[in-house]
Amino acid sequence: xxxxxxxxxxxKVCQSSLFAIFLFSLFFLxxxxxxxxxxxxTVFQRALVDYQRHLNPRYRKAPRDQTKYIxxxxxxxxxxxxxxxxxxxxxxxxxxxxxxxxxxxxxARNGVTYRTLDKNYVADHAGLSMWDGQTxxxxxxxxxxxxxxxxxxxxxxxxxxVKILIKILQNIYGLKDRAVLTHxxxxxxxxNQWFPGNHRGRKRCAKNFERTxxxxxxTWPFDPDVRAGRLTEDKELAxxxxxxxxxxxxxxxxxxxxxxxxxxWSIAGEDFNSPQTIYQLPGGQTITGxxxxxxxGWNRIPPNTIVLLNQQGEPADLRRTGSGTKTGSGPIKIISxxxxxxSFAGRNYNSRSTIYFLPCGRVTDGTRISAWDDLPSQTRxxxxxxxxxxxxxxxKANSIAGHKVRDEQTxxxxxxxxxxxxxxxxxxxxxxxxxxxxxxxx
Ligand SMILES: [Zn+2]
Numbered sequence: 001x002x003x004x005x006x007x008x009x010x011x012k013v014c015q016s017s018l019f020a021i022f023l024f025s026l027f028f029l030x031x032x033x034x035x036x037x038x039x040x041x042t043v044f045q046r047a048l049v050d051y052q053r054h055l056n057p058r059y060r061k062a063p064r065d066q067t068k069y070i071x072x073x074x075x076x077x078x079x080x081x082x083x084x085x086x087x088x089x090x091x092x093x094x095x096x097x098x099x100x101x102x103x104x105x106x107x108a109r110n111g112v113t114y115r116t117l118d119k120n121y122v123a124d125h126a127g128l129s130m131w132d133g134q135t136x137x138x139x140x141x142x143x144x145x146x147x148x149x150x151x152x153x154x155x156x157x158x159x160x161x162v163k164i165l166i167k168i169l170q171n172i173y174g175l176k177d178r179a180v181l182t183h184x185x186x187x188x189x190x191x192n193q194w195f196p197g198n199h200r201g202r203k204r205c206a207k208n209f210e211r212t213x214x215x216x217x218x219t220w221p222f223d224p225d226v227r228a229g230r231l232t233e234d235k236e237l238a239x240x241x242x243x244x245x246x247x248x249x250x251x252x253x254x255x256x257x258x259x260x261x262x263x264x265w266s267i268a269g270e271d272f273n274s275p276q277t278i279y280q281l282p283g284g285q286t287i288t289g290x291x292x293x294x295x296x297g298w299n300r301i302p303p304n305t306i307v308l309l310n311q312q313g314e315p316a317d318l319r320r321t322g323s324g325t326k327t328g329s330g331p332i333k334i335i336s337x338x339x340x341x342x343s344f345a346g347r348n349y350n351s352r353s354t355i356y357f358l359p360c361g362r363v364t365d366g367t368r369i370s371a372w373d374d375l376p377s378q379t380r381x382x383x384x385x386x387x388x389x390x391x392x393x394x395x396k397a398n399s400i401a402g403h404k405v406r407d408e409q410t411x412x413x414x415x416x417x418x419x420x421x422x423x424x425x426x427x428x429x430x431x432x433x434x435x436x437x438x439x440x441x442x
Contacts, residue, residue, distance in 0.1 A: 044113070044164045051114040054087040056100035061121045067173040068134075069141035070166060071126055072206045073183045074150045076309040078340075079108045079373040082147050085310075086116050091276075098124065103145040105165060109373045111157030113165060116145075119172075128202065129186045130231065132224040137186045142169055147373060149309070150184070150204040151254045151267065152342040155372070159213040166214060177217040182206035185219070185241055188231050189270055200226065201234025202270045207241075236266055256343060258305040264289075264298065267307045280306040306343065330421050331409055331440075335379045341372065345383045353441050355388075356381050361417055363388065363436065380419055382411050388436035397428045400437045411438040 075082035086106055089098040101124050106114040117123050125143030129136065144165065146158050166180060182205060189195070189202030200223065211219060222242050226233040256267050264272045264279075268289070271277045277289035282304045287295055288311075333344040341349040341356075345366070348354050354366040357380040369375065389400040397405050397412070401422065404410050410422035413436040425431070 040164055041168055044161065044168075047112070049112060049114045051083065051087065051106070051116050052118065054083070055117060056088045058099040059089075059101035059124075060099075061101070061118075063120055064122045064139065066140050067142060067175070068179060069131065069137060069186075070169055070175060070180045071137060071141045071143050071183055071186060072162070072180065072209050073103065073125065073143060073145045074154070074206045074208065075106070075145050075147045076149055076205070077147075079106075079147045081310065082106055082145060083114060083116070086145055103143040105143075106145045106147065107158050107161050107165070108147050109155045109158060110371060111155070111161040113161050119169070126183060126186060128188055128190070129183075130188050130225050131181065131186045133228065133230070142173075146206065146209070149256065149340070149342075150207050151256050152340065153208060154210075154213075156213075159210070163213075163215040166216070177211075178220055180211070180214075180216055181219065182209050182241075184237055184269075185223070188225070194265065195232050197232050198230070199232040199234060200237055201265070204237075204267070204269045207237060255346070256307045256309075258301050258307060259303050264292075264301060264307060268309060271309060276309070276311050278308040278311045280308060306339070308339065331382050331385075331411060332419050332421065333381050333383070335375060335381065336377050341366070341375065341381060344381060348383055353385055354381060354383050355385050355438055357413060357417070357419055359417075363413060382438060384441050385411065385438040386441045387438035388413070389439070391431055391435040391437065392433050397431055397435075397437065401439060404439065409440045412436070413438070 075085075077085065083106055085100075086102045087100045089100040089102075091097055101117050101121075103125050104115070104117045104119050104123050106116055108114070119142055122139055123143045124138055125145075126137040126141065129138070131137055134140065144162060146154055146162065148154055148158070169175065170177075170179075184200075184203045184205045184207045187200070187203035187205070189199055191197055191199075195201075211217070219241060223231070223233060223238065225231045226238070254262055254266070258264065258267070258279075268274070268277050271289065273289045273292065275288045275290040279287045279289065279292060279301060281287070282302055292298060292301065335341060335344075341354070345351070345354045348366070350366040350369065352365045352367050356362075356364050356366065356369060356375075358364070359376050359378050389395070391397060391400065401407070401410050404422065405428060406422045406425070408421045408423040412420045412422070412425065412431065414420070415432055415434045
């Protein structure tokens with residue numbers, strides 16, 4: 001079953017150009033159409049995917065009496081995992097199961113929007129939360145989940161969709177722009193090793209949400225609960241939401257890589273010690289969040305450790321990727337559960353010099369991929385390359401790569417879909433015709 005799903009995914013990416021044209025017709029309305037015109041809303045509502053039949057039957061639907069806020073989240077996972085968690089629930093790290101109903105809408109990276117719960121019901125999306133003295137924000141709000149991670153930029157397709165969706169909801173419930181908040185703004189945590197009292201920072205969710213791109217005016221100029229002394233501020237989030245505009249933008253998109261300033265807490269928030277958070281050390285070793293204290297200690301996580309959130313299952317996959325064998329530390333990177341193109345390539349994920357080798361055999365550069373959600377696990381990529389140069393009867397590896405032919409930075413893609421670096425090939429005369437050669441861009 002799982003295998004079939006994967007095959008289906010691969011197929012989808014390989015047909016992505018057709019899919020892209022379809023999306024183009026749905027979302028690229030002429031620029032001069034005013035924000036969320038009647039026409040645009042109609043197109044949006046027609047394209048809305050009704051996903052409510054997947055809601056866990058054990059979720060108890062209760063009508064919502066009041067709607068004061070719209071809360072924006074990032075899923076911290078890919079599309080399939082987000083839809084599954086939102087609809088059917090998840091394991092909490094105390095070992096309990098939730099029954100889904102975790103958002104009203106889910107918006108994929110390609111802009112396709114799923115209705116996961118009728119907006120008239122309470123969704124269980126905000127957890128321990130407070131805004132302006134009011135607690136349990138789920139009871140008075142709509143929850144929108146954007147597929148992606150709080151440390152990566154959201155896509156233009158997502159902003160286009162969320163902008164229209166928010167406009168529609170604002171009209172229905174009579175909400176001002178300031179009623180739209182992120183989960184990281186309203187969530188709070190109980191005292192922990194960093195905070196003696198109740199505090200912000202439990203969630204980093206949607207800290208990368210750029211309001212102007214969603215057609216929204218500014219948020220509150222301050223955090224009302226911090227100002228009133230009900231909560232302690234989280235310094236990093238305070239800068240992002242209530243600091244000076246230039247600082248706000250600079251610190252919004254970060255990475256999931258540990259550094260002096262980007263700590264486990266900054267990346268994972270309350271999930272820092274969860275068994276579903278995996279720390280992948282530079283040498284490839286992986287440790288789950290609940291084991292860091294006993295094996296390493298929180299102060300001894302090495303820089304360049306990658307933090308992977310929401311890792312439910314598939315640890316074998318991860319180990320294979322990180323173990324530093326033929327592809328671990330060299331230029332060839334592998335996309336696997338929780339590690340995205342962005343984790344490896346940063347802002348260059350969609351650039352011409354980032355080359356992707358899809359499991360189906362398609363080789364393409366970042367400018368020609370649009371279905372980022374459907375990028376299959378085990379897709380390999382190289383960053384900062386030009387090519388391909390094809391080996392044929394008149395052009396051998398030597399004449400293509402010159403003195404770099406055996407270099408560990410020179411990449412060879414064989415017709416049988418294997419990828420090697422120059423230092424791993426012993427006999428270049430054995431490279432078949434049709435082998436593609438990629439050279440580092442200068
Ligand atoms: Zn959230």
